Amino acid sequence: MKTRPPRRAPWVAYGLGVVALGGVAALGLSAPWDFERQLLWIRGTAWSAFIGLALTLCVSPVGRVLAKRKWFKRASVDRLRRAFGITTAALATAHAALGLTTYLGDSWHLLLELAWVRSGLLAWSVLLALWLTSYPALVKRLRIKLWKPLHRLAFVAFALAAHHALISPFAPRDWVFGTVAVVAAVALLRAVR
Amino acid sequence: MRGWRSQLAVILLAGALWSLYPKANALGLLSAYALAWLILSAARALLPGLFAVELTSTQTVLISLIVAVPPLARATELRSRFLVGEHLEGFEHQLDSRRWLEQTPAIFPPLISADRPQTFYVHAPEASEVSLRVPGPDAISVEATSLGRGLFRLEIDPRELELPARAERLDIELLVDGRPHAREMRFERRLPHPRWLRPSAERSHVVAVSEETDTAYLIDRDARTETIATGDGPVDAWFEGDAAHPDAIVIAHRYDQNLSYVGGGRDQTLDLGCPPVRMAIRGDTTAVVCEGETPELVVLRAREIRRRVTLDYVPQWVALTAAHIVVSSAVPAALHRYERDGSPSGPPLQLGRPPVTMAGDDTTVHVAVTDLQLDGPPHLGNHFIRDQLLRVDVASWRVSHARLTADRTPRQGAPGDLDRGISPMGIDLAPDGALWVAFAGSDDVWRYADGDTLPRRFETEDHPLTTPISAVAMSGGRFAVSSATYGTVGVFSADGELMRLTRFAPGDDELLSEDQHALQLRIGERGFFEGTRSGVSCQSCHPAEASDQTVHNIGDTTLIATLDTRGLYGTPPYLRDGGFPMVGSFDELADTLYRGFLRHQRGRRVSLDTYVTSLPRPTPYRQATGRDDERERRGVEAFVTARCPLCHAFPAFTNLSQHPAAVLFGPEQAARLGSAELDVPTLLGLGQSAPYLLDGRAETLRSVFADHDPAARHGDIAALDERALDDLIYLLEGL
Numbered sequence: 003m004k005t006r007p008p009r010r011a012p013w014v015a016y017g018l019g020v021v022a023l024g025g026v027a028a029l030g031l032s033a034p035w036d037f038e039r040q041l042l043w044i045r046g047t048a049w050s051a052f053i054g055l056a057l058t059l060c061v062s063p064v065g066r067v068l069a070k071r072k073w074f075k076r077a078s079v080d081r082l083r084r085a086f087g088i089t090t091a092a093l094a095t096a097h098a099a100l101g102l103t104t105y106l107g108d109s110w111h112l113l114l115e116l117a118w119v120r121s122g123l124l125a126w127s128v129l130l131a132l133w134l135t136s137y138p139a140l141v142k143r144l145r146i147k148l149w150k151p152l153h154r155l156a157f158v159a160f161a162l163a164a165h166h167a168l169i170s171p172f173a174p175r176d177w178v179f180g181t182v183a184v185v186a187a188v189a190l191l192r193a194v195r
Numbered sequence: 196m197r198g199w200r201s202q203l204a205v206i207l208l209a210g211a212l213w214s215l216y217p218k219a220n221a222l223g224l225l226s227a228y229a230l231a232w233l234i235l236s237a238a239r240a241l242l243p244g245l246f247a248v249e250l251t252s253t254q255t256v257l258i259s260l261i262v263a264v265p266p267l268a269r270a271t272e273l274r275s276r277f278l279v280g281e282h283l284e285g286f287e288h289q290l291d292s293r294r295w296l297e298q299t300p301a302i303f304p305p306l307i308s309a310d311r312p313q314t315f316y317v318h319a320p321e322a323s324e325v326s327l328r329v330p331g332p333d334a335i336s337v338e339a340t341s342l343g344r345g346l347f348r349l350e351i352d353p354r355e356l357e358l359p360a361r362a363e364r365l366d367i368e369l370l371v372d373g374r375p376h377a378r379e380m381r382f383e384r385r386l387p388h389p390r391w392l393r394p395s396a397e398r399s400h401v402v403a404v405s406e407e408t409d410t411a412y413l414i415d416r417d418a419r420t421e422t423i424a425t426g427d428g429p430v431d432a433w434f435e436g437d438a439a440h441p442d443a444i445v446i447a448h449r450y451d452q453n454l455s456y457v458g459g460g461r462d463q464t465l466d467l468g469c470p471p472v473r474m475a476i477r478g479d480t481t482a483v484v485c486e487g488e489t490p491e492l493v494v495l496r497a498r499e500i501r502r503r504v505t506l507d508y509v510p511q512w513v514a515l516t517a518a519h520i521v522v523s524s525a526v527p528a529a530l531h532r533y534e535r536d537g538s539p540s541g542p543p544l545q546l547g548r549p550p551v552t553m554a555g556d557d558t559t560v561h562v563a564v565t566d567l568q569l570d571g572p573p574h575l576g577n578h579f580i581r582d583q584l585l586r587v588d589v590a591s592w593r594v595s596h597a598r599l600t601a602d603r604t605p606r607q608g609a610p611g612d613l614d615r616g617i618s619p620m621g622i623d624l625a626p627d628g629a630l631w632v633a634f635a636g637s638d639d640v641w642r643y644a645d646g647d648t649l650p651r652r653f654e655t656e657d658h659p660l661t662t663p664i665s666a667v668a669m670s671g672g673r674f675a676v677s678s679a680t681y682g683t684v685g686v687f688s689a690d691g692e693l694m695r696l697t698r699f700a701p702g703d704d705e706l707l708s709e710d711q712h713a714l715q716l717r718i719g720e721r722g723f724f725e726g727t728r729s730g731v732s733c734q735s736c737h738p739a740e741a742s743d744q745t746v747h748n749i750g751d752t753t754l755i756a757t758l759d760t761r762g763l764y765g766t767p768p769y770l771r772d773g774g775f776p777m778v779g780s781f782d783e784l785a786d787t788l789y790r791g792f793l794r795h796q797r798g799r800r801v802s803l804d805t806y807v808t809s810l811p812r813p814t815p816y817r818q819a820t821g822r823d824d825e826r827e828r829r830g831v832e833a834f835v836t837a838r839c840p841l842c843h844a845f846p847a848f849t850n851l852s853q854h855p856a857a858v859l860f861g862p863e864q865a866a867r868l869g870s871a872e873l874d875v876p877t878l879l880g881l882g883q884s885a886p887y888l889l890d891g892r893a894e895t896l897r898s899v900f901a902d903h904d905p906a907a908r909h910g911d912i913a914a915l916d917e918r919a920l921d922d923l924i925y926l927l928e929g930l
Contacts, residue, residue: 035911038838109857114222115871116855117282124225147239151205152232162221168290169282171842171852171875175293 011078012085015057019089022050023096040104045172047097052167052178054090055129055160056185061086063191084136087156091133094163098126118169125162128155160185200255205231207259210266217269219276285776288767293851295765296844300325300371302349302378303847304879306764307365308811309384310407311428312352312450312818314930316846316879319371320345328368328375331357336370340824342831346845350818354427360384363712381764383809386700386713387412388679391552391621392667395434395442398626401667401675402444403684404429405699411446411457416669418686418695426451426464433476435459437497447471447483452819454483456498465500467493470819475555477515480535484510484522487816488882488928492522494537502537509883514555519589521560525549525744526885528573530562532592541592546585547573548745551738554622559595560587561630563619565735565743567597577751578788580735582619584632598648600634600641601730608728614793615639615652617726618734621665621677633663633676635734636726637793640666640676653691659702660685660693662724680720712805715798719806722782722799728790733760733781733803740810742884746891753867756891759884762812766851766877771889773853773874779804812880817929830926833919837910848878848930856889861906882928896924 026046033039065079106112106119113123132153135141141149164182167173205228213227239246250258270277278284295305300319307313317325317339325339325347335356339347359365365382368375385407392401392414404411404425411432413421428449435443435456443459449470456463469485471493476482481495484506492504492513508524508531515521519540520533529543530550547568554561562585566573573579586596600616607614617636624630628645638661641650655663655676662680669675672689682700685693706714723740726732736743737760746754755771760778769775779800785792792799834840844850853872857865865871873889887893893903900912900920907913915923 035838035914037908038841038911041841105858106855107857108862109855109865112855112857112871117220117280119855121221121281124221128225145240146236148201148205148232148236151202151235154202155228158225158228162225165221165281165283169286171850171854174297175290176297 009081011082015054015082015085015089019050019054019093022054022093023047026050040100041172044097044100044105047093047100048167048173049177051090051093051097051129052163052181054086054093055156055163056181058083058086058090059156059160059185060188063188067191087129088133088136091129091136094126094129098123118166118171121162122166122170125159125166128159128162132156132159200250201235203255203259205235207262208235211262214265214269217273219273220280285767285780288776289851292765292767296847296851299345300369300376301846302327302367302369302380303877304762304765304812305378306381306383306809306811307351307353307358307367308809309353309358309382310409311811312350312814313811314815314818315349315351316848316930317347317349317369318345318845319347319369322347322371324370324372325349326370327351328370329356329358330366330368333357341828342824343828344831344835344845346831348827358382358384361710361713381809383716383811386717387682389677389682389684389699390664390679391431392623392665392675392677392684393431393433394623394667394669396436398668398670400434401669401684402432402434403665403677404432404446405679405682406430406449410699411444412684412697412699413444414675414684414686414697416671416673416675416686418684418697420684420697420699422699423457425457426453426455430472431474433474433481435481436476437479445474445476445481447474450814450819452485454481454495463498465495465498467500469493470816472510473513475513475515475520477517477555480515480520482513482515482520482522484513486510486883487820492520492533492537494520494535504533504537504539506531512550512553514553514560516555516560516589517557521553521555521587521589523550523553523562525742528743528745530560530587532589544587544592544594545569546594547571549738549743551618552620552622554624555589556624558589560589561585561622561624562587563622563632567594569594573745575746575748575754577748578731578736579748580731582617582636582730582735584619584622584630600632601726609790612728612790613637613726613730614728616641617730617793618724618732620663620734621667623665623667625668627668629668631666631668631674633666635662635664635724636730636732638663640674642668642674653687655685658685658693658696659683659698660696662721680717680724715802715805716809718796718799719802719804719809722792722796722803723806725792725794727785727792729788731789740807741813744886754890756886756889759812759880760807761810762877762880763810764808765847766849768851768853768874771874771876772872774872777804778807813883815880815882815929822929823925826922827926827929829919829922830924833915833923834926836914836919837912837923838914839910842875843878849875851875859906859908860903864903864905878927879930881930896927 030039030043033042061083068074069076114120167178209228209231212230302315302317319325326336327349328334328336337351339349341347362382365380367378367380387405387408389403389405389412392403394401400415402413406428409425411423411425425446426448429446430449432444432446435445444457446455452467452470454465469487469491471483472486474483479496483493485491486509490506490509494502510522512523522531528549529545531543532540534540546564548564548566551563565580582601583597583599585594588595601613602615603613604615615637616634619632620635621633630643632641638656640653643650659681660676660678660683662678663676664679665677667675675686677684683698685696688694723733736757740760742757742759746756749755782800853874856873887899893899
């Protein structure tokens with residue numbers, strides 16, 4: 003199979019992110035009631051970010067298997083993972099910004115008070131830290147040596163996001179469990195050497 | 196440090212840091228990890244030599260195990276706090292319930308009770324026909340009525356289905372456009388529950404009904420019994436007692452909406468045209484109070500309806516004196532006086548809290564209440580309950596005497612503990628002027644001789660007569676006591692010796708070997724009525740497992756309208772803020788805030804949960820009176836147009852979620868409510884659960900939308916015109 007040019011892979015992730023954002027914006031605009039529109043935007047960006055994070059975690063195990071069979075270059079896998087991670091963090095930031103400015107309004111004190119809001123905030127905080135440390139120049143400048151222990155927090159962010167979704171008001175439980183199950187199943191590919 | 200060792204180092208250091216300052220939540224754990232990562236990153240940058248030390252695998256494992264001990268010990272200690280803090284306690288129940296609703300076709304409630312007609316809702320998007328079938332040799336299908344938008348209403352009378360005599364689960368099939376979908380429902384068939392005893396004129400007999408089993412029980416002073424099969428939902432039975440039919444028994448049926456006259460040589464059924472809740476007979480006058488969308492007082496003489504009085508409140512109890520009829524209500528918490536012909540007579544007598552039970556004699560009515568405030572709202576201390584008996588002089592229409600009942604004996608475990616006179620449930624005014632009172636919360640019966648200030652006490656705890664509902668004087672100085680929980684009636688001698696006990700339900704031993712679920716229900720029911728040492732029981736605020744329909748100052752923070760405890764199955768978490776994952780969690784409250792229950796009972800938490808969740812919600816009035824299907828369809832359309840299903844999703848009319856109060860009602864209202872989060876309640880039973888919203892600030896459904904939605908987030912009501920809003924309210928009232 004023909005190997006894809008390495009620099010094209012990230013744009014797949016960025017493109018998907020932009021399409022997701024556009025789709026969510028259009029979906030929200032179709033709702034006549036302000037509150038429902040806000041909820042659609044919040045939920046749409048939330049699901050985009052959650053699926054993005056799931057894809058980020060799946061890229062390495064899948065990519066490693068594909069790279070082993072020479073279907074993919076290892077460097078492309080890393081770039082794709084990074085791009086999905088950045089896209090995820092951006093979508094999560096959009097979700098957090100929408101949630102804070104619309105749904106929660108002025109009630110920011112609830113950020114730490116309510117368990118489901120708190121776990122969402124923690125997941126976003128982790129993703130933000132990972133986003134900022136996803137640029138080699140910045141990592142070098144900050145002299146970050148323990149990069150992997152930091153970026154393994156992506157799994158923690160996923161667990162927090164799943165918790166956030168499961169006890170939040172609207173997320174269908176089967177969708178959340180389905181996504182978690184897929185990530186867990188794909189993670190097993192790490193055992194493939 | 197390379198690879199997994201650096202990861203291990205961060206985790207171990209994080210664990211150690213967390214164990215020094217343990218916060219039982221994800222924020223605490225994540226902060227510890229971040230701090231550990233920062234420390235190790237800085238150390239690696241500043242002290243590179245330190246990290247040049249190479250450890251063998253054995254050394255690494257040993258050090259790791261040693262360092263991991265303190266955080267693991269802390270984690271074990273704080274596990275339950277972590278689960279509570281992160282809303283993970285009882286999470287599996289919530290998850291099961293939410294998935295039940297999200298799996299279409301979905302039916303709600305997921306509980307079939309064999310003792311009453313029930314209305315179910317089915318959500319089957321895109322379907323045109325839905326029916327329910329209980330598989331079996333003579334399986335009968337019940338057709339559902341389509342209300343549009345994928346919602347179907349299913350009205351079931353269990354008597355028409357072939358239901359098992361005993362089962363905990365029931366397999367049913369939902370036939371959606373002919374295609375079967377198997378569902379497993381919880382099933383409850385209750386044991387006999389004889390409640391209020393009514394004496395014959397000579398006090399030689401008493402009669403009681405069991406609404407759960409459609410039976411009446413006749414017991415004479417020698418404890419000889421007769422069981423009478425009744426119509427559907429007997430709520431009260433009295434001896435007719437007039438000269439023409441001294442031995443006839445009159446039975447009021449809630450679901451058949453009639454009075455049955457049994458015995459005395461002339462059986463007869465009289466259609467009431469409304470669902471009775473209580474009755475009283477004196478001389479030739481019978482007074483019956485009915486609930487329903489148009490509550491009524493029906494006055495009868497010589498088996499003929501003489502007058503129907505429409506009430507602007509929902510009646511609960513009725514008593515007759517020589518000259519008046521007295522009716523009690525929860526909203527307002529008051530007594531209402533009428534002439535014997537049914538003409539209104541003066542303003543209501545405000546009590547502050549609704550009467551729990553009531554009985555009348557020639558000139559007075561005696562009323563049990565959980566608090567008394569004649570000139571304003573009830574006392575608003577945290578869970579304030581002060582059980583007392585009121586004597587109301589009907590002619591002068593004032594409370595002439597009030598006596599507190601909750602009391603202590605030398606058995607008290609600590610100063611101030613109460614263990615007697617908790618939750619008076621039944622009152623009898625004997626011909627000799629004595630007042631007999633049964634206390635369900637403390638298993639005792641009191642007799643106040645006329646003029647005495649101190650009662651004579653009889654304990655029922657040693658017999659299978661715990662949770663006594665009613666105590667009635669019989670001829671020859673004897674008295675009878677009923678226990679609904681145990682399905683028993685005992686006849687006692689004048690000196691308080693149990694002469695004979697009649698069991699209408701199996702005893703504990705029999706249930707232990709043959710029906711452990713029923714035994715667990717019985718233990719849970721007893722726990723529901725049992726008082727705590729502070730004098731408060733579940734029954735105090737939830738009379739007849741319903742709601743006292745007033746507000747209580749819960750936790751000393753805010754006034755909260757009492758919730759109905761019926762129809763909770765499948766709707767966790769509980770309470771207005773969704774703060775309790777299980778109903779049984781209230782057991783902890785009793786232990787921590789209310790000094791514990793009077794008796795030690797193993798497994799109380801689970802039995803209390805089993806019992807309360809077994810209670811079906813009240814049958815909607817319209818199931819008997821009929822519905823305007825077309826209007827309900829328009830109501831569903833309005834419901835969807837106003838986007839109500841976003842939170843009040845079909846078929847449970849809730850998606851079992853919680854929202855910040857400030858999001859729905861704005862920060863000012865939220866601050867006043869004192870509750871950060873609000874549980875989305877099911878709307879089933881809404882028509883019978885006024886007042887509305889957390890603090891009961893909306894008296895009507897219309898007011899919920901018109902006056903109490905400042906942020907315009909409680910539905911897109913602006914999208915509805917006046918007619919659509921009327922249809923929506925019609926739908927909600929009939930759910």
